[in-house]
Amino acid sequence: MEVVPLGSAREIAMAAADIIESVVRRKPAAVLGLATGSTPLPAYQELIRRHEAGTGPSYDGVTCFNLDEYVGLPPGHEQSYRATIARELTDGLGISPDRVNGPDPDLDGLQGAGERYEALIAAAGGVDVQFLGIGSDGHLAFNEPGSSLASRTRIKTLTEQTRKDNARFFGSPQEVPTHVLTQGLGTILEARHLLLIATGEGKAAAAAAAVEGPVSASCPASVLQLHPHVTVLLDPAGAARLD
Numbered sequence: 001m002e003v004v005p006l007g008s009a010r011e012i013a014m015a016a017a018d019i020i021e022s023v024v025r026r027k028p029a030a031v032l033g034l035a036t037g038s039t040p041l042p043a044y045q046e047l048i049r050r051h052e053a054g055t056g057p058s059y060d061g062v063t064c065f066n067l068d069e070y071v072g073l074p075p076g077h078e079q080s081y082r083a084t085i086a087r088e089l090t091d092g093l094g095i096s097p098d099r100v101n102g103p104d105p106d107l108d109g110l111q112g113a114g115e116r117y118e119a120l121i122a123a124a125g126g127v128d129v130q131f132l133g134i135g136s137d138g139h140l141a142f143n144e145p146g147s148s149l150a151s152r153t154r155i156k157t158l159t160e161q162t163r164k165d166n167a168r169f170f171g172s173p174q175e176v177p178t179h180v181l182t183q184g185l186g187t188i189l190e191a192r193h194l195l196l197i198a199t200g201e202g203k204a205a206a207a208a209a210a211v212e213g214p215v216s217a218s219c220p221a222s223v224l225q226l227h228p229h230v231t232v233l234l235d236p237a238g239a240a241r242l243d
């Protein structure tokens, strides 16, 4: 695991954008794994800025897989992760919506949705580089504490803490869906390169537990210690609890 403390969220955005661009330059048909939430936004904005300035690689051949999706939102809801990823990143990079995949929470097809999503990822050849944020409780994607370290894509119930954390996107915790379809920890570990970003003091304890604590389902992000190629980018507040 490569742990990289940086001076600011801006430096993290540049470093993350450099990593993504180098993967896409090396492999124009790269498969990118995308996360939602606030953490990756500066990096996404930097990628779009470079793309618009004409200094980025072509994304024409790239395929994307989102980490997770809420269950129960009406199709096209602006807070769905499909809509969020399009708005925050892929539209800006000119990646066509049919190359951006997400877990499909269509209620009629919920059973088997996990297996179908895993099959799509496998058919694309697996994820080359996976963006990850971390929850204040150590969750990775929506694998909350207690999730099996070998878990696969499936439905999960959000904890009250995570619904509270995500209420800022909705208005109130009550409006945050109770369930999500999320890639499992075992699924995430199959990506070839994992890129975790942790910024802000609210992430300091979780980041320290993930990087330096025991590998345990009580901090799902600690599973990253089992992967051979992980880069962790931290700002000073996010790194504050590291030894």
Ligand code: F6R
Pocket (backbone or CB within 6 Å): 034, 035, 036, 037, 038, 039, 040, 067, 068, 132, 133, 134, 135, 136, 139, 140, 141, 142
């Ligand atoms: C989002 C996701 C979540 C977030 C985490 C941190 O797709 O999988 O694990 O990465 O909840 O969220 P932010 O970045 O908003 O603090």
